Amino acid sequence: MSTVLFRNASVLDVVRGELEPDQAVLVEDGRIREVGATSEVRSADPDRVVDVAGRTLMPGLIDGHVHVYFQSFDTEALLGWRPSYLVSKAVRSLSDMLQRGFTTVRDTGGADFALAQAVDEDVIEGPRVIFGGLALTQTGGHGDGRSPNDVSTTQCTRCPTIGLIADGPDEVRKGAREILRTGAHHIKLMLSGGVTSPSDSISSTQYSDEEIAAAVEVADSQGRYVTGHTYLASAITNALRIGLKCIEHGNLIDESTVKVFVEKDAFLVPTLVTYNTMDRLGLQMGLSKASHAKNSEVLESGLSALEMAHRGGVNLVYGSDLIGQQQVYQLEEFTIRAQVQPTADVIRAATTNAARLVGLEGRVGVVAPDAYADLIIVDGDPLDDISVLVDPDRYLSLVMKNGVVYRDRL
Numbered sequence: 001m002s003t004v005l006f007r008n009a010s011v012l013d014v015v016r017g018e019l020e021p022d023q024a025v026l027v028e029d030g031r032i033r034e035v036g037a038t039s040e041v042r043s044a045d046p047d048r049v050v051d052v053a054g055r056t057l058m059p060g061l062i063d064g065h066v067h068v069y070f071q072s073f074d075t076e077a078l079l080g081w082r083p084s085y086l087v088s089k090a091v092r093s094l095s096d097m098l099q100r101g102f103t104t105v106r107d108t109g110g111a112d113f114a115l116a117q118a119v120d121e122d123v124i125e126g127p128r129v130i131f132g133g134l135a136l137t138q139t140g141g142h143g144d145g146r147s148p149n150d151v152s153t154t155q156c157t158r159c160p161t162i163g164l165i166a167d168g169p170d171e172v173r174k175g176a177r178e179i180l181r182t183g184a185h186h187i188k189l190m191l192s193g194g195v196t197s198p199s200d201s202i203s204s205t206q207y208s209d210e211e212i213a214a215a216v217e218v219a220d221s222q223g224r225y226v227t228g229h230t231y232l233a234s235a236i237t238n239a240l241r242i243g244l245k246c247i248e249h250g251n252l253i254d255e256s257t258v259k260v261f262v263e264k265d266a267f268l269v270p271t272l273v274t275y276n277t278m279d280r281l282g283l284q285m286g287l288s289k290a291s292h293a294k295n296s297e298v299l300e301s302g303l304s305a306l307e308m309a310h311r312g313g314v315n316l317v318y319g320s321d322l323i324g325q326q327q328v329y330q331l332e333e334f335t336i337r338a339q340v341q342p343t344a345d346v347i348r349a350a351t352t353n354a355a356r357l358v359g360l361e362g363r364v365g366v367v368a369p370d371a372y373a374d375l376i377i378v379d380g381d382p383l384d385d386i387s388v389l390v391d392p393d394r395y396l397s398l399v400m401k402n403g404v405v406y407r408d409r410l
């Protein structure tokens, strides 16, 4: 049993959106035991006492949309990699994410039980991995990585990628059961075209109502939920009405979509930083010209969609969706969102809202008794200036996950 006592911290209460000065946080056995005034919280024999010296102590961050196995835009090359090379890259990505202050990530296509297990057992260093396994895609849908030139009838079998092709309600049902059998926390459906897929258009709708309903039925029966990749207002409205709990991206929503989100208490995970990054750097990082052109269809509308969703009261969750080398920009989503949302709301997206989406409310995303001891310490007030979260080299002094310190500059 290890005990760490943090003293003289300004604790960020993300629920109230306020900093509480001169606080102590007692961590025992990977959990937060007590939070209160420094003069009042005591521990008989702590293994370590940390003087936080007035810095901000806040919950570890949660990224609600990552792909740790999607390591290159060059799908052809990616499919040729040996699994050991791909996994090595994923391990590096996870370690880097933890060093940026993310203590939980939700992988929305690719990551598997084994990778989450390796993190849980501390075989590798990384954020807790909440994963959905392979995303279900129709033939030629956003998760079908085959180029139009590719006449093979099955997708890559040599390495873990993103999608599992399933057509018709029966195949979707079987695919969903298989994904849940392998421990997935949710099921993801590709519901319209995407930027990186080689054979669809952004405006194409994917999966029929019957297919979507089959996935929802399987998820419901096992106490899990379905999320959907789509930009389109009509596809989102339809999917939420059938029973999806969450939508990824949503760049082309309208006011009526916002109302359905609120009515269903559903979640939206915008991923604006990936479109900005693909626009600026995609071509030099191997994104095809066709994908770069598709990107511009969703780039402009992303920020106004976020603003609309925020004003309408949608449950918003932080997402980055960055591929391979792009992942260095994972924290810039904070900067982008702060253009249209108060900083406290942007921080809630990466803490309490994300925790609720992944079913870990009260366990992650808060500094409170009984929560997992997932904490970060930053120099400065992120409510006042969000850039405090965006530049870890300068501001991030400590990262703790489950009571274990992974970054320590104090």
Ligand SMILES: [Zn+2]
Pocket (backbone or CB within 6 Å): 065, 066, 067, 108, 109, 321
């Ligand atoms: Zn994605």
